Amino acid sequence: MNSETSYNPIEENWTKFTRALDNMLLMMSGLELTMEETSPADWPEEDMCFGGLMVLASMRPSVLVIEATHETAANIISYMTGDEASQLSAAELLDGMCEMVNMVAGEAKSHVLDSADGFDLTSPIAVRGEQLGFTIKTGAISKRLYAVQEGVHLRMSYYPL
Amino acid sequence: MKLLTVEDSAIVRKIIRRAGEALDMEVLEAENGQQGYDQVAALDGKLDLILLDWNMPGMSGLELLQRIKQDERYKHIPVMMVTTERHPEQIIQAIQAGAAHYMMKPFTIDELNKKILECLGRGKQYEFRNKLQSD
Numbered sequence: 001m002n003s004e005t006s007y008n009p010i011e012e013n014w015t016k017f018t019r020a021l022d023n024m025l026l027m028m029s030g031l032e033l034t035m036e037e038t039s040p041a042d043w044p045e046e047d048m049c050f051g052g053l054m055v056l057a058s059m060r061p062s063v064l065v066i067e068a069t070h071e072t073a074a075n076i077i078s079y080m081t082g083d084e085a086s087q088l089s090a091a092e093l094l095d096g097m098c099e100m101v102n103m104v105a106g107e108a109k110s111h112v113l114d115s116a117d118g119f120d121l122t123s124p125i126a127v128r129g130e131q132l133g134f135t136i137k138t139g140a141i142s143k144r145l146y147a148v149q150e151g152v153h154l155r156m157s158y159y160p161l
Numbered sequence: 162m163k164l165l166t167v168e169d170s171a172i173v174r175k176i177i178r179r180a181g182e183a184l185d186m187e188v189l190e191a192e193n194g195q196q197g198y199d200q201v202a203a204l205d206g207k208l209d210l211i212l213l214d215w216n217m218p219g220m221s222g223l224e225l226l227q228r229i230k231q232d233e234r235y236k237h238i239p240v241m242m243v244t245t246e247r248h249p250e251q252i253i254q255a256i257q258a259g260a261a262h263y264m265m266k267p268f269t270i271d272e273l274n275k276k277i278l279e280c281l282g283r284g285k286q287y288e289f290r291n292k293l294q295s296d
Binding site for chain 2: 023024028053054077080083091092095096098099102103105106107109110113121123137
């Protein structure tokens with residue numbers, strides 16, 4: 001097998017993002033999640049109403065998106081801060097989504113420093129709404145992850161542009 | 162003892178506040194570099210530790226670190242960077258600018274507590290306390 005042709009930077013980066021998400025959740029909130037890679041068509045209907053995203057700047061830019069239900073965002077940030085989930089404001093949940101995507105991208109970046117797949121972080125962006133859905137029309141492969149634990153329903157997507 | 166956290170994320174400030182208060186420290190907050198500098202000046206440098214994010218709107222954490230360390234009145238204050246930035250060149254840049262410690266996000270509360278105490282010269286005390294609790 002020719003290792004040069006079998007190397008897939010999208011798959012390589014995706015693995016780094018999933019590991020970084022896993023690590024971030026474990027370190028910051030103590031949560032260990034079961035993660036499944038699924039096609040968007042197989043996703044259960046859930047109201048993802050908080051999203052954090054970051055454009056990863058490089059010669060081949062990409063976008064990393066983390067989406068969560070209100071309950072999930074509140075539970076994760078509650079575990080992080082020690083606050084009651086019900087006491088967290090929407091502004092705090094948006095701030096937490098920004099910080100989550102920032103930490104996941106930051107850790108993934110550390111594994112591709114000075115390589116062709118390297119990227120720079122940009123300012124994280126958080127969005128709030130009902131039934132959020134992100135579509136990036138590049139025709140490129142998008143990778144999505146679905147993580148489930150009781151009270152924690154999270155999706156992460158990666159869109160090379 | 163007084164700890165100042167300069168960090169644009171309210172959630173991270175809250176986590177640091179909890180950690181500092183658990184160590185019996187008074188925790189002050191600033192959400193960008195300029196606010197942080199203003200607090201240092203208002204307190205006339207009477208701070209025991211500053212935790213600094215790197216990427217913030219306006220004055221960055223590195224710029225604030227450089228201002229503090231170049232000022233005779235404030236350069237004695239230990240500063241720890243707490244950031245997602247982890248390029249070796251950036252770590253070297255921060256250490257050369259005078260940072261006492263560099264902690265990467267994400268972190269555990271235990272790591273945060275330990276590094277705060279190390280910055281305060283109480284790291285051994287923390288390890289000893291943890292050992293006693295685990296024995």
